[in-house]
Amino acid sequence: MKSSRAKLLRLCLRTESPAKALFLASLGCLLGSFLLILSLQCYFDSNRLKGDNQKGGSFVTLNKKVKGGLLLNLSSTNKAFSNEEIDQIQKISGVQDLGEFSRNHFPVTVHIWPAGRIGLGAAARADLFFESVPNRFLDQIPESWAWEQNHSYVPIMVPKFYLDLWNFGLAPSRDEYPALSLEAATSMPIEIFMGQNRSKRMIGRFVAFSKRINSVLVPEKFLKWANQDFATEENQDYFFVWNEDEIDGQPISFSDLKKFPKEKLNRTFFSSLDEPANKKKFNELKTEQLRDSEVGRLIVRLKDTKAEQFFKKITEMGYETNREMPQNGWIHRAAIFTAWIGGGLGGFLSLLSIGTFTSSFRLMIVQSAESTKKLIHLGFSKSQISKVFFVKFAQLFLSIWTLSLVFGYITKVILEKNFLTGLGMETGLSWQTYLIAIIYATAFTSINYWVIDRAVSDFSEKSLD
Amino acid sequence: MRIRLNQILPKPLTNDSVEGSSIWGQELIFEKGNFIEIKAQSGQGKSTLLHIIYGLRFDFEGTCEIDGKSTATFSKEKWREVWSDQLSLVFQDLRLFMDLTARQNLELLPAFHKPNPDLMEMCEQINIAHLLDQPVGTLSLGQRQRFALVRSLLKPFDWLLLDEPFSHLDKENAERTAKLIESIVRSRNAGIIYTSLMTHRYLACNQSMDL
Numbered sequence: 001m002k003s004s005r006a007k008l009l010r011l012c013l014r015t016e017s018p019a020k021a022l023f024l025a026s027l028g029c030l031l032g033s034f035l036l037i038l039s040l041q042c043y044f045d046s047n048r049l050k051g052d053n054q055k056g057g058s059f060v061t062l063n064k065k066v067k068g069g070l071l072l073n074l075s076s077t078n079k080a081f082s083n084e085e086i087d088q089i090q091k092i093s094g095v096q097d098l099g100e101f102s103r104n105h106f107p108v109t110v111h112i113w114p115a116g117r118i119g120l121g122a123a124a125r126a127d128l129f130f131e132s133v134p135n136r137f138l139d140q141i142p143e144s145w146a147w148e149q150n151h152s153y154v155p156i157m158v159p160k161f162y163l164d165l166w167n168f169g170l171a172p173s174r175d176e177y178p179a180l181s182l183e184a185a186t187s188m189p190i191e192i193f194m195g196q197n198r199s200k201r202m203i204g205r206f207v208a209f210s211k212r213i214n215s216v217l218v219p220e221k222f223l224k225w226a227n228q229d230f231a232t233e234e235n236q237d238y239f240f241v242w243n244e245d246e247i248d249g250q251p252i253s254f255s256d257l258k259k260f261p262k263e264k265l266n267r268t269f270f271s272s273l274d275e276p277a278n279k280k281k282f283n284e285l286k287t288e289q290l291r292d293s294e295v296g297r298l299i300v301r302l303k304d305t306k307a308e309q310f311f312k313k314i315t316e317m318g319y320e321t322n323r324e325m326p327q328n329g330w331i332h333r334a335a336i337f338t339a340w341i342g343g344g345l346g347g348f349l350s351l352l353s354i355g356t357f358t359s360s361f362r363l364m365i366v367q368s369a370e371s372t373k374k375l376i377h378l379g380f381s382k383s384q385i386s387k388v389f390f391v392k393f394a395q396l397f398l399s400i401w402t403l404s405l406v407f408g409y410i411t412k413v414i415l416e417k418n419f420l421t422g423l424g425m426e427t428g429l430s431w432q433t434y435l436i437a438i439i440y441a442t443a444f445t446s447i448n449y450w451v452i453d454r455a456v457s458d459f460s461e462k463s464l465d
Numbered sequence: 466m467r468i469r470l471n472q473i474l475p476k477p478l479t480n481d482s483v484e485g486s487s488i489w490g491q492e493l494i495f496e497k498g499n500f501i502e503i504k505a506q507s508g509q510g511k512s513t514l515l516h517i518i519y520g521l522r523f524d525f526e527g528t529c530e531i532d533g534k535s536t537a538t539f540s541k542e543k544w545r546e547v548w549s550d551q552l553s554l555v556f557q558d559l560r561l562f563m564d565l566t567a568r569q570n571l572e573l574l575p576a577f578h579k580p581n582p583d584l585m586e587m588c589e590q591i592n593i594a595h596l597l598d599q600p601v602g603t604l605s606l607g608q609r610q611r612f613a614l615v616r617s618l619l620k621p622f623d624w625l626l627l628d629e630p631f632s633h634l635d636k637e638n639a640e641r642t643a644k645l646i647e648s649i650v651r652s653r654n655a656g657i658i659y660t661s662l663m664t665h666r667y668l669a670c671n672q673s674m675d676l
Contacts, residue, residue: 008573012562374560377521378574379549379620 009388012375015367018360025356026400028349029444033404034411035346036440039339040433041412046335048430058307059137059212061101061322062089062298062314081295088317094303094310099137101215101297102223104130105231109198111191114177118189118203122176130156132220137299139212144205147219154192154204157217163209182209195230213299214322239285240276242269247276257282354444357397358451361389365455372459386449386456393448401441405429466551466623468495468518468658472527475513487674488514490527497623500650500669501658505676511660512557514676515626518658519554520544553622557629559613563602567593567612570601574619581652587615591642606633611642618649625650627659631667643667 064081081089081100090098108128115121135141144155163185171179180188190204210217238251251273260268260282269279302310314321365372372385409428416427470493474483483489488503489510495501505511516522517529520536529536531547539547561570571584588594593611601609610633617625625646631639647668650657659668666673 005573008565008569011565011569012573014564371562374562376545377519377548377554377560379545381545 006388006391009375009380009384010392012371013368013385013388015364018363021356021360021363022396025353025360026396028353028356029397030400030404030407032346032349032351032353033401033437033440034407035342036350037346037404037408037429037433037437038411039342039346040436041408041429042335042342043339044430044432045426046332046339048426049332058302059139060300060302060310061213062300062319063296065318065320081298086295086298089298089300089314089319092310092313094307095300096303097136097301099134099299100295101299102132102220102227103296104194104223105227106195107198109193110204111193113189113191114180114184116184116187116189118191123191124170124177128216130218130223130226131215131297132218132223133213133215133299134220137213137301138217139210140208142207144207145219147222149225152203153189154202154218154222155207156190156204157208157210157213158206159214160209160211185209194226200230238273239270240273242271242279247271254285257285350440350444354447357393357448361393361448361452362455365389365452365459369459372456382453382456386453389452389456390449393452394445397441397445397448401437401444405434405437408433466497466656467530467532468624469493469530469533470495470518470527471530473514473517473529474526475510475517475522476524476526477513478510486676488676493674495624495656495658497656498654499656499671500647501656502666502668502670502673503658503660503676504662504673505660506662509676511676512628515554515628515658515660518624519552519626520547550621551623552626553617553620553624554626555613555617555628555630557632559609561601561609561613561616564600566598566600567604567608568597570612571597571616571619574616582649584615584619587618587645587649590645591615592638607635607638610634611638614642614646618646622653623655625655625657625659627657629660629662631661636665639665639667 062081086098086100089095108130109125110128111118111123111125113120113123135145138145138157142155145157147155163180163182166177166185167179171177178184186206186208188206190206192202192204194200194202204218237254239254239257240247240251241257242248257265257270265282268282270282270285271277271279300310311321375385376382412428470488470491472490472492473488474490478489503511503514513522517525518536520539523537531539531551562573565573582590585594588597591611591614593608593615596604596608596612601612604612610630614627614630617627627646630646631642634642646657657668657670659670660676
């Protein structure tokens with residue numbers, strides 16, 4: 001039976017492999033490569049998530065702290081930012097940009113039809129709010145975000161975790177609501193009822209899921225239009241009414257104040273519940289009320305390097321921030337630290353396995369020195385002999401490397417499905433991880449090729465001496 | 466291919482032991498196409514001479530030249546070229562791979578452009594065709610010697626170097642083998658340098674020298 005020359009060469013150079021050493025080297029290499037791949041993926045995912053959250057800097061939403069009991073909170077004056085306060089915030093070191101949230105001034109009720117058609121299946125019904133921010137603060141602006149009055153539907157952007165709450169909270173507890181993929185969620189029709197007695201009905205759709213802003217966002221243009229047409233007297237701030245130098249009776253709501261005769265309004269003083277001694281004319285109250293209804297929350301873009309100073313200052317000023325951002329920073333640092341530790345350990349194990357592989361292959365070459373000598377004297381080249389050992393190494397290493405990639409991929413998928421849901425991570429390993437894994441494999445293989453080649457050279461040269 | 470031995474004196478040999486030698490300390494030129502017989506008793510340096518020509522030993526005085534160039538100056542790459550294409554040597558210890566079958570030992574060599582006659586014909590001529598698929602380790606010394614000779618004939622060469630090629634063969638097999646060698650070497654217009662004890666001559670020669 002005719003055998004290929006490569007096979008015959010392998011037979012000639014066949015030696016008893018140092019099985020224990022090769023097993024340990026393979027195990028070390030598998031573990032090392034696996035840890036390296038997973039650490040790299042952790043590093044890239046962490047950086048990507050940080051990048052997604054902080055495109056062009058860190059974004060933080062600000063609002064005033066809501067304090068006190070029910071009576072005190074009948075007043076809204078302490079919840080809004082004054083122009084002076086906004087100016088002060090803008091002057092804090094590290095603030096790159098500042099935007100104001102606008103909100104709806106009319107009741108909104110929505111009916112979400114998860115089955116994909118209005119009237120089909122059960123609808124999720126909720127009283128809701130809308131907010132808008134300038135587009136430059138959005139983490140994504142889909143084409144359908146641009147709204148015009150003649151458009152057939154209203155684009156809505158909600159936080160990504162709303163979808164997760166639906167899928168992992170609401171849907172499993174209610175048979176009538178299916179779990180939704182991103183695609184399904186964006187194709188659900190949403191009936192929007194606006195104004196007193198639901199006077200206006202429109203259709204909306206989720207067009208994007210924000211990872212930056214925790215709010216139900218609609219385009220600024222739509223909100224402005226809707227506020228003009230459907231705004232109601234919803235402000236329920238309460239005020240003391242002064243008669244001469246005394247407070248006259250129970251606090252009265254702002255909308256009830258407006259029912260006072262004009263003459264009485266002009267000569268009477270009013271004060272808020274949290275500052276009862278601070279008497280104001282009705283016109284002053286009206287201006288404040290208008291502003292209060294406009295700016296309840298702010299969004300700020302920060303320089304990463306100045307973030308800590310900013311948070312310190314904001315805390316001193318008594319404002320609240322969206323705490324997700326600093327937490328993200330901590331998680332990011334922890335992930336990077338874990339990646340370095342894992343990568344370091346993986347690298348160390350890989351280096352050890354390189355050492356064990358090279359010594360095992362040197363031993364095999366030494367054991368086959370006599371055969372090597374015979375082959376050289378028959379006219380075989382050194383590279384033909386090196387190739388036999390190198391192919392043996394490459395087959396073993398490539399199997400281990402492929403296995404470590406498969407293990408890395410499976411581990412990442414398991415982590416995604418069980419522990420990292422809702423972060424919007426890409427499935428499996430990223431192209432950067434594959435690229436570095438290829439570079440790692442090339443380096444590992446090259447080092448071993450060099451060692452094998454050197455060892456064979458040593459023996460072939462001895463044959464020539 | 467021309468081989469020139471100029472005043473060669475192997476270091477292990479003493480001046481006394483090489484006295485009267487027609488090779489050691491002499492100037493000799495071997496032209497391609499010649500059949501050279503080197504006769505000597507055991508221990509006179511027959512294998513040493515072939516190893517010097519084949520580039521396996523450099524512990525000698527004088528120069529060995531191939532095509533006018535001292536073999537001491539040959540690079541490793543040049544030697545590989547020589548071993549692969551120009552010289553073919555049958556070692557006294559044969560140097561076959563014992564774990565491989567006879568056929569595998571023969572097929573291991575880099576394919577020579579259409580050897581004529583082919584492997585099977587050669588083996589048939591010297592009565593070893595039926596042993597082709599047996600591991601070499603199970604064969605007798607005579608059978609191994611014939612396979613080693615066939616292996617050397619399958620290679621390309623200008624000179625065939627044979628170290629006591631018939632030492633393990635009976636008369637009949639030695640004659641058959643010698644006939645095969647002679648026909649192939651002549652058909653390639655190559656030369657032979659072979660060593661032998663002072664016994665029967667199986668191969669024809671143009672020149673016979675006592676070591």
